[in-house]
Amino acid sequence: MSADTSSRSSRQDAFDPFLQPELFEGVRSRRIIAFIIDAFVITLLTLGASILVFILGVFTLGLGFLLYAILPVSVALIYAAFTLGGPSAxxxxxxxxxxxxxxxxxxxxxxxxxxxxLLLFWFSISLLTPFVLLVSLFSDRKRLLHDLILGTVVINSAYHRAYTREHSAAA
Structure with missing residues (x-):
């Protein structure tokens, strides 16, 4: 087996639901609650940003008010980029x-x-609302449609940290 094939097969087993089922326990239900929390946080951030846009609109004699059209989407994209794409993932x-x-x-x-x-999530929810959630019932890693397309996995962070700590100490 070549080095490339060996490294590829070890990467494929990074989150194996059969070897480590604890990584995926309760992920689906906790993800729904996390979505509700994030929607609330994004709403609060959008309200704060709308105050700034209002002040900008007054100082620009109404031109800044045009930003209201893209404000909720912009806030949500920036929120996802800095939190989900940040160090804590x-x-x-x-x-x-x-x-x-x-x-x-x-x-x-x-x-x-x-x-x-985030954009793919919104797109899939708006077009295939019930089917997006049904995909996770048949996925071994409880992934949604947009997770499958992008190659992402949502896992239990506490178990992952403990597992990583345990195996790095053994090595």
Missing amino acids: STIGMRAMGLEMRLWYGAKPYPLLAAVH
């Missing part, structure tokens, strides 16, 4: 629920991928 809601996102081979997502993940 999770949004505030995901952190509260003990979840984090990883790429299929174990790496943390980067800001652009986090923003695309």
Whole structure:
């Protein structure tokens, strides 16, 4: 077996639901609660940003008010890019629920991928609402449609940290 094939097969097993089922226990239900928390946080951030846009609109004699058209989407994309694409690889809601996102081979997502993940989520929810959630019932890693497309996995962060600590100490 070549070195390339060996490294590829080890990356494929980064989050194996059969070897480590604890990584995926309760992920689906906690993800729903995390979504509600994140929606609340984004709403608060949008309200704060709308005050700034109002002040900008007054100082620009009404021109700044045009930003209201893109404000909620912009706030949500920036929120996802800096939290999900940040060092903790999770949004505030995901952190509260003990979840984090990883790429299929174990790496943390980067800001652009986090923003695309959010856009693909909105797109899939608006077109295929019930079917997006049904995909997770048949996925061994409890991934949604946009997770499958982008190659991301949502896992239990506490178990992952403990597992990583335990195996790095043994090595």
